[in-house]
Amino acid sequence: GAVVSQHPSWVICKSGTSVKIECRSLDFQATTMFWYRQFPKQSLMLMATSNEGSKATYEQGVEKDKFLINHASLTLSTLTVTSAHPEDSSFYICSARRPGLAEGEQFFGPGTRLTVL
Amino acid sequence: KQEVTQIPAALSVPEGENLVLNCSFTDSAIYNLQWFRQDPGKGLTSLLLIQSSQREQTSGRLNASLDKSSGRSTLYIAASQPGDSATYLCAVTGSARQLTFGSGTQLTVLP
Numbered sequence: 001g002a003v004v005s006q007h008p009s010w011v012i013c014k015s016g017t018s019v020k021i022e023c024r025s026l027d028f029q030a031t032t033m034f035w036y037r038q039f040p041k042q043s044l045m046l047m048a049t050s051n052e053g054s055k056a057t058y059e060q061g062v063e064k065d066k067f068l069i070n071h072a073s074l075t076l077s078t079l080t081v082t083s084a085h086p087e088d089s090s091f092y093i094c095s096a097r098r099p100g101l102a103e104g105e106q107f108f109g110p111g112t113r114l115t116v117l
Numbered sequence: 118k119q120e121v122t123q124i125p126a127a128l129s130v131p132e133g134e135n136l137v138l139n140c141s142f143t144d145s146a147i148y149n150l151q152w153f154r155q156d157p158g159k160g161l162t163s164l165l166l167i168q169s170s171q172r173e174q175t176s177g178r179l180n181a182s183l184d185k186s187s188g189r190s191t192l193y194i195a196a197s198q199p200g201d202s203a204t205y206l207c208a209v210t211g212s213a214r215q216l217t218f219g220s221g222t223q224l225t226v227l228p
Contacts, residue, residue: 006160034215043121043206043218044161093160102168103148104210108161 002028004096006109013084014117020080021112023094029074030096034106035067038091050077084116119144119211123219130197131227138192138222140207145185148210152181152192155204155221164205165192197226 003026013019023033032051036044048069050056056069066088068080077096081088091113095106120143130136140150149168153161165174165181167190173182180193190207204223208216 004160043220044208044216045218046215049215091158095161102166102210103214104151104208104216105149105163105166106216108153108163110160111158113158 002096002098002107004030004094004107004109006092006094006112008112009110010113010115012115012117015085016083018080018082019084019114020078021092021094021114023077023079023096023109025075025096025098025107028096028098030077030098031074032097033071033077034095034097035069035077035079036093036095038093038111044093047079081114084114086116089114089116119147119209119217121207121209121217121219123205123207123222125222126220127223127225129225129227132197132199134197134226135193135195136197136224138194138205138207138224140190140192140219142188142190142209142217144211145188146212147185148212148214150181150183150190150207150209151216152179152190153206153208155206157204161206194224197224199226199228202226 007022035047048056048058050071058064071077093111095108124139151166152164167183178195204221206221208218
Protein backbone atom coordinates (compact mmCIF):
# COMPACT_ATOMS: atom_id res chain seq x y z
CA GLY A 1 0.00 0.00 0.00
CA ALA A 2 0.93 3.63 -0.36
CA VAL A 3 2.69 5.16 2.64
CA VAL A 4 3.02 8.81 3.50
CA SER A 5 5.29 9.86 6.33
CA GLN A 6 5.63 13.13 8.20
CA HIS A 7 8.51 14.45 10.22
CA PRO A 8 8.58 15.42 12.97
CA SER A 9 5.58 13.77 14.60
CA TRP A 10 5.53 16.53 17.19
CA VAL A 11 7.39 19.76 17.80
CA ILE A 12 7.42 22.40 20.51
CA CYS A 13 8.86 25.78 19.71
CA LYS A 14 9.04 29.29 21.10
CA SER A 15 6.93 32.08 19.71
CA GLY A 16 8.63 33.85 16.83
CA THR A 17 10.62 30.89 15.57
CA SER A 18 10.08 29.01 12.32
CA VAL A 19 9.24 25.34 12.07
CA LYS A 20 9.59 23.06 9.06
CA ILE A 21 7.43 19.97 8.61
CA GLU A 22 8.28 17.36 5.98
CA CYS A 23 5.85 15.16 4.11
CA ARG A 24 7.20 12.22 2.10
CA SER A 25 5.56 9.65 -0.11
CA LEU A 26 7.65 6.56 0.58
CA ASP A 27 6.71 4.16 -2.18
CA PHE A 28 5.14 6.24 -4.91
CA GLN A 29 5.59 9.51 -6.75
CA ALA A 30 3.09 12.10 -5.63
CA THR A 31 1.94 14.45 -8.33
CA THR A 32 -0.03 16.48 -5.83
CA MET A 33 0.29 16.95 -2.10
CA PHE A 34 -2.13 18.64 0.26
CA TRP A 35 -1.66 20.30 3.63
CA TYR A 36 -4.44 20.32 6.21
CA ARG A 37 -4.79 21.83 9.66
CA GLN A 38 -6.91 20.37 12.41
CA PHE A 39 -7.75 22.18 15.63
CA PRO A 40 -8.88 20.17 18.68
CA LYS A 41 -12.32 18.64 18.30
CA GLN A 42 -12.61 20.07 14.82
CA SER A 43 -12.31 18.62 11.35
CA LEU A 44 -9.57 18.95 8.80
CA MET A 45 -9.35 22.21 6.93
CA LEU A 46 -7.46 22.33 3.67
CA MET A 47 -4.68 24.91 3.78
CA ALA A 48 -3.04 24.51 0.39
CA THR A 49 -2.56 22.27 -2.60
CA SER A 50 0.97 21.68 -3.82
CA ASN A 51 2.00 20.42 -7.25
CA GLU A 52 5.58 19.34 -7.88
CA GLY A 53 7.62 22.07 -9.46
CA SER A 54 4.99 24.80 -9.23
CA LYS A 55 3.72 27.24 -6.67
CA ALA A 56 1.23 26.06 -4.09
CA THR A 57 -2.40 27.12 -4.26
CA TYR A 58 -3.58 28.44 -0.93
CA GLU A 59 -7.12 28.37 0.39
CA GLN A 60 -8.87 31.57 1.26
CA GLY A 61 -7.74 32.93 4.60
CA VAL A 62 -4.43 31.07 4.66
CA GLU A 63 -1.43 33.43 4.62
CA LYS A 64 1.02 32.25 1.99
CA ASP A 65 3.85 34.27 3.51
CA LYS A 66 3.33 32.62 6.87
CA PHE A 67 2.86 29.06 5.67
CA LEU A 68 5.56 28.43 3.08
CA ILE A 69 5.12 25.31 1.01
CA ASN A 70 7.80 23.77 -1.16
CA HIS A 71 7.20 20.72 -3.33
CA ALA A 72 10.66 20.28 -4.79
CA SER A 73 10.40 16.64 -5.77
CA LEU A 74 7.77 14.02 -6.49
CA THR A 75 8.26 12.49 -3.07
CA LEU A 76 8.75 15.45 -0.76
CA SER A 77 6.77 18.51 0.24
CA THR A 78 7.61 20.80 3.12
CA LEU A 79 5.51 23.22 5.13
CA THR A 80 7.34 25.95 7.00
CA VAL A 81 5.44 27.88 9.63
CA THR A 82 7.28 31.19 9.82
CA SER A 83 7.33 33.34 12.95
CA ALA A 84 5.07 30.90 14.72
CA HIS A 85 2.66 32.15 17.38
CA PRO A 86 0.57 30.27 19.93
CA GLU A 87 -2.51 30.48 17.69
CA ASP A 88 -0.61 28.41 15.11
CA SER A 89 -0.58 25.49 17.52
CA SER A 90 -2.47 22.75 15.77
CA PHE A 91 -2.27 19.31 14.20
CA TYR A 92 -0.93 19.50 10.66
CA ILE A 93 -1.64 16.62 8.28
CA CYS A 94 -0.38 16.15 4.76
CA SER A 95 -1.71 13.89 2.06
CA ALA A 96 -0.54 12.80 -1.36
CA ARG A 97 -2.06 11.73 -4.65
CA ARG A 98 -0.67 9.68 -7.47
CA PRO A 99 -2.01 9.08 -10.96
CA GLY A 100 -4.71 6.46 -11.26
CA LEU A 101 -6.54 7.24 -8.07
CA ALA A 102 -10.18 8.21 -7.91
CA GLU A 103 -10.91 11.92 -7.69
CA GLY A 104 -10.26 13.10 -4.16
CA GLU A 105 -8.57 9.88 -3.16
CA GLN A 106 -5.48 10.68 -1.12
CA PHE A 107 -3.07 8.90 1.16
CA PHE A 108 -2.69 10.67 4.48
CA GLY A 109 0.35 11.10 6.66
CA PRO A 110 0.25 10.49 10.43
CA GLY A 111 0.23 14.20 11.26
CA THR A 112 2.51 16.59 13.12
CA ARG A 113 1.49 18.16 16.42
CA LEU A 114 2.83 21.73 16.66
CA THR A 115 2.82 23.51 19.98
CA VAL A 116 3.99 27.11 20.08
CA LEU A 117 4.80 28.45 23.52
CA LYS B 118 -19.68 26.50 -0.71
CA GLN B 119 -19.91 22.85 0.23
CA GLU B 120 -20.75 22.11 3.86
CA VAL B 121 -20.57 18.68 5.41
CA THR B 122 -22.38 17.88 8.65
CA GLN B 123 -22.09 14.79 10.77
CA ILE B 124 -24.58 13.66 13.37
CA PRO B 125 -24.20 12.75 16.15
CA ALA B 126 -21.03 14.49 17.29
CA ALA B 127 -20.43 11.75 19.82
CA LEU B 128 -21.86 8.30 20.38
CA SER B 129 -21.32 5.71 23.08
CA VAL B 130 -22.62 2.16 22.67
CA PRO B 131 -22.10 -1.20 24.36
CA GLU B 132 -20.05 -3.79 22.58
CA GLY B 133 -21.94 -5.88 20.05
CA GLU B 134 -24.44 -3.24 19.04
CA ASN B 135 -25.05 -2.26 15.44
CA LEU B 136 -24.84 1.48 14.85
CA VAL B 137 -25.33 4.11 12.19
CA LEU B 138 -23.38 7.30 11.66
CA ASN B 139 -24.86 10.05 9.53
CA CYS B 140 -23.33 12.51 7.11
CA SER B 141 -25.05 15.19 5.04
CA PHE B 142 -23.72 17.59 2.44
CA THR B 143 -25.20 20.68 0.86
CA ASP B 144 -23.96 20.47 -2.75
CA SER B 145 -24.86 17.26 -4.54
CA ALA B 146 -22.35 17.90 -7.35
CA ILE B 147 -19.74 15.53 -5.98
CA TYR B 148 -17.36 13.03 -7.48
CA ASN B 149 -17.44 10.72 -4.49
CA LEU B 150 -17.80 10.45 -0.74
CA GLN B 151 -15.34 8.86 1.62
CA TRP B 152 -15.45 7.64 5.19
CA PHE B 153 -12.29 7.82 7.29
CA ARG B 154 -11.29 6.70 10.72
CA GLN B 155 -9.03 8.83 12.92
CA ASP B 156 -7.54 7.60 16.17
CA PRO B 157 -6.52 10.23 18.77
CA GLY B 158 -3.46 12.19 17.67
CA LYS B 159 -3.15 10.17 14.49
CA GLY B 160 -3.69 10.61 10.78
CA LEU B 161 -6.58 9.30 8.72
CA THR B 162 -7.30 5.77 7.62
CA SER B 163 -9.56 5.43 4.60
CA LEU B 164 -12.45 3.05 5.23
CA LEU B 165 -14.72 3.28 2.21
CA LEU B 166 -15.02 5.35 -0.95
CA ILE B 167 -18.34 5.57 -2.76
CA GLN B 168 -18.38 6.97 -6.29
CA SER B 169 -21.22 9.36 -7.10
CA SER B 170 -22.76 6.73 -9.38
CA GLN B 171 -22.81 4.11 -6.63
CA ARG B 172 -25.34 3.56 -3.87
CA GLU B 173 -23.24 1.67 -1.36
CA GLN B 174 -19.93 0.07 -0.53
CA THR B 175 -19.14 -2.70 1.91
CA SER B 176 -15.97 -3.72 3.68
CA GLY B 177 -16.18 -6.35 6.38
CA ARG B 178 -18.49 -5.10 9.13
CA LEU B 179 -18.78 -1.69 7.50
CA ASN B 180 -21.40 -0.63 5.01
CA ALA B 181 -21.68 2.87 3.62
CA SER B 182 -24.59 4.17 1.59
CA LEU B 183 -24.91 7.26 -0.55
CA ASP B 184 -28.02 9.14 -1.64
CA LYS B 185 -26.53 11.91 -3.73
CA SER B 186 -29.81 13.57 -4.62
CA SER B 187 -30.72 14.11 -0.97
CA GLY B 188 -27.15 14.84 0.08
CA ARG B 189 -26.89 12.05 2.62
CA SER B 190 -24.65 9.16 3.50
CA THR B 191 -24.69 6.66 6.33
CA LEU B 192 -21.98 4.44 7.73
CA TYR B 193 -23.32 1.25 9.27
CA ILE B 194 -21.08 -0.65 11.67
CA ALA B 195 -22.22 -4.14 12.55
CA ALA B 196 -21.42 -5.92 15.80
CA SER B 197 -19.34 -3.08 17.19
CA GLN B 198 -16.13 -3.82 19.09
CA PRO B 199 -14.05 -1.71 21.51
CA GLY B 200 -11.40 -1.51 18.80
CA ASP B 201 -13.88 0.44 16.69
CA SER B 202 -13.60 3.36 19.11
CA ALA B 203 -12.31 6.33 17.14
CA THR B 204 -13.51 9.45 15.36
CA TYR B 205 -15.19 8.80 12.05
CA LEU B 206 -15.00 11.49 9.40
CA CYS B 207 -16.86 11.74 6.15
CA ALA B 208 -15.56 13.83 3.27
CA VAL B 209 -16.87 14.69 -0.19
CA THR B 210 -14.89 15.43 -3.32
CA GLY B 211 -16.39 18.43 -5.05
CA SER B 212 -15.99 20.00 -8.45
CA ALA B 213 -12.62 21.48 -7.45
CA ARG B 214 -11.42 17.91 -6.81
CA GLN B 215 -10.71 18.76 -3.21
CA LEU B 216 -11.97 17.10 -0.05
CA THR B 217 -14.41 18.83 2.26
CA PHE B 218 -14.60 17.16 5.64
CA GLY B 219 -17.32 16.93 8.22
CA SER B 220 -16.53 17.56 11.86
CA GLY B 221 -16.66 13.89 12.72
CA THR B 222 -18.48 11.53 15.06
CA GLN B 223 -16.53 10.39 18.10
CA LEU B 224 -17.48 6.77 18.73
CA THR B 225 -16.87 4.93 21.98
CA VAL B 226 -17.65 1.23 22.17
CA LEU B 227 -17.84 0.07 25.75
CA PRO B 228 -16.62 -3.45 26.61
